[in-house]
Amino acid sequence: VEQTSIPTEHDATRWWTEHYDGAAVQIVEFLAGDGYSIEGKEVADIGSGDGIIDLGVWNHGRPSRLVGYDVRPTDMDALIRSAAAAGIEDGLPDGHAFTFVKSEPDHLPSLDERFDVVYTWSVFEHVSQPVVMLREVRRIIKPDGLFFLQIWPLFGSRHGGHAWMAIDEPFAHLSRSPFELERDLIGRQGTDPTRSADDEFRSLNRLTLDQLQRALLLARLRIAKIELTAETIHIPPELAHQPLVDMAVSGVKLLAAPF
Numbered sequence: 001v002e003q004t005s006i007p008t009e010h011d012a013t014r015w016w017t018e019h020y021d022g023a024a025v026q027i028v029e030f031l032a033g034d035g036y037s038i039e040g041k042e043v044a045d046i047g048s049g050d051g052i053i054d055l056g057v058w059n060h061g062r063p064s065r066l067v068g069y070d071v072r073p074t075d076m077d078a079l080i081r082s083a084a085a086a087g088i089e090d091g092l093p094d095g096h097a098f099t100f101v102k103s104e105p106d107h108l109p110s111l112d113e114r115f116d117v118v119y120t121w122s123v124f125e126h127v128s129q130p131v132v133m134l135r136e137v138r139r140i141i142k143p144d145g146l147f148f149l150q151i152w153p154l155f156g157s158r159h160g161g162h163a164w165m166a167i168d169e170p171f172a173h174l175s176r177s178p179f180e181l182e183r184d185l186i187g188r189q190g191t192d193p194t195r196s197a198d199d200e201f202r203s204l205n206r207l208t209l210d211q212l213q214r215a216l217l218l219a220r221l222r223i224a225k226i227e228l229t230a231e232t233i234h235i236p237p238e239l240a241h242q243p244l245v246d247m248a249v250s251g252v253k254l255l256a257a258p259f
């Protein structure tokens with residue numbers, strides 16, 4: 001999640017707000033900023049996680065159908081419980097319009113050209129085969145549809161190792177040796193509450209911004225709009241030769257169109 005102060009422990013209320021309001025509203029508004037309303041549209045999420053963002057998109061954007069795909073099944077009952085704890089009793093979708101479906105790392109179980117909008121939040125830095133999954137995204141989007149993608153933090157940036165719960169040191173994932181890093185991460189809390197820090201670190205594909213653009217183009221998705229998050233950073237001496245853009249640009253939100 002995009003933020004300026006990094007939380008050092010998990011807090012359910014903060015987590016809910018950052019996803020249900022923060023992320024979901026940013027997705028809806030990034031599209032609306034280009035005159036694109038998802039009201040009444042069919043939308044899909046890639047990497048739905050706990051589904052909180054999807055419930056937020058459902059209530060803030062009012063699509064007619066929403067499918068959340070994830071390689072680890074999303075728990076609808078747990079989502080309903082956390083919604084109730086957050087005071088959301090109404091607005092819980094019923095029927096088949098709001099569903100979660102288990103997907104494969106290289107396959108989305110959907111017909112071709114099925115969705116008006118596909119979105120993904122804090123997922124593509126973890127996807128093991130980004131081009132393969134982007135081709136799947138391209139396959140299920142309608143020809144006049146749109147793809148929204150967000151990544152934060154990008155791997156080369158100061159928190160790109162997703163390790164801040166375990167190591168309070170910017171760029172630790174680039175400055176420390178792999179052995180030292182692994183030792184410090186094992187058994188520690190990840191930023192994803194369901195994962196340990198070492199498991200989360202190993203899941204990162206290390207995409208740079210330029211590699212992300214090339215992966216999108218290989219999947220026949222062209223970037224139509226992009227917003228970057230840049231940070232003021234202190235560069236450790238041992239990283240003086242690292243590409244500046246990779247270190248200073250920590251996040252990306254973009255809209256891509258099929259071609």
Ligand SMILES: C[S@@+](CC[C@H](N)C(=O)[O-])C[C@H]1O[C@@H](n2cnc3c(N)ncnc32)[C@H](O)[C@@H]1O
Nearest residue numbers: 047048049070071072105121122123126127192
């Ligand atoms: C950091 S979590 C983000 C979840 C949610 N979008 C959020 O922001 O709360 C990353 C999610 O991506 C999922 N994931 C990783 N690779 C995937 C793939 N190839 N296809 C679908 N989901 C994937 C993981 O299982 C995990 O739930």
